[in-house]
Amino acid sequence: MSGFKVAEVANSKNDEFYTPAYAITPLLRHLPPPYSDRPISIWCPFDTEESLFVRIFRLFGYQVTATHLSTGKDFFSTEPPACDYIISNPPYSLKGEVLERLFDLGKPFAMLVGVVGLFESQRRFEMFRAHDFEIMYFNRRVAYFKSYEDPAPSLNPPFSSVYVCKGILPKTIVFEEIAKR
Ligand SMILES: C[S@@+](CC[C@H](N)C(=O)[O-])C[C@H]1O[C@@H](n2cnc3c(N)ncnc32)[C@H](O)[C@@H]1O
Incomplete structure (x- = not known):
């Protein structure tokens, strides 16, 4: 975490x-089947039980641990549960810090982040240069929603979202088509 000013930007x-x-289901093509020879477990560290990451992965048979700031589990101080993958959409304002901790943890991960500014700092340049990683790039922009009670899209960012992954995709860049409905 050193070098990033977490306190200034947290809780944005x-x-x-x-x-x-x-925006979640394309990942399913790149995860092993949930019961191939043993259960596959996923930690969603920015997610409540309402999160669609949590609900979709469970629906498809994965074992999911959901943790979130609101239940006292700060990603940066939470000991990772035993898991095979770490997957989520992290807080936008902390994406550099989140990716840095994930690279340090060394587990396979996929994080959905805005592409704007992703590589635009010396610190991130050095972080990405130092690690192998993969990108999942979509044909359409992802529109987000603001309430689990009303999951109608309400936030259309003027930039693309990509998954930054490690140890999940078969090559450096994977292009996926998404069908928005
Ligand atoms: C962009 S939202 C995405 C939520 C969910 N992952 C999803 O995609 O629907 C990021 C969430 O992370 C939570 N959060 C912010 N800082 C956190 C931290 N340090 N540890 C855990 N959760 C955090 C925020 O409150 C917010 O709900």
Whole structure:
């Protein structure tokens, strides 16, 4: 975490937007089947039980641990549960810090982040240069929603979202088509 000014940017209200199903299901093509030879477990560290990451992965048979700031589980100080993958949409304002901790943890991960500014700092340049990683790029922009009670898209960012992954995709860049409904 050193070097990033977490306290200045944490809890930004811009961090409260939620991911629609169509942006989550493309990941399923790249995860092993949930019961191939043993259960596959996923930690969703920015997610309540309402999160569609949590609900979709459970629906497809994965074992999911959901943790979130609101239940006292700060990603940066929470000991990772035993898991095979770490997958979520992290707080926008903390994406550099989140990716840095994930690279340090060394587990396979996929994080949905805005592409704007992703590589635009010396610190991130050095972080990405130091690690192998993969990108999942979509044909359409993801529109997010603001309330689990009303999952109608309400936030259309003027930039693309991509998954930054490690140890999940078969090559450096994977292009996926999404069907927005
Ligand atoms: C962009 S939202 C995405 C929520 C959910 N992952 C989804 O995609 O629907 C990021 C969430 O992370 C939460 N959050 C912010 N800082 C956190 C932290 N340090 N540890 C855990 N959760 C955090 C925010 O309150 C917010 O609900």
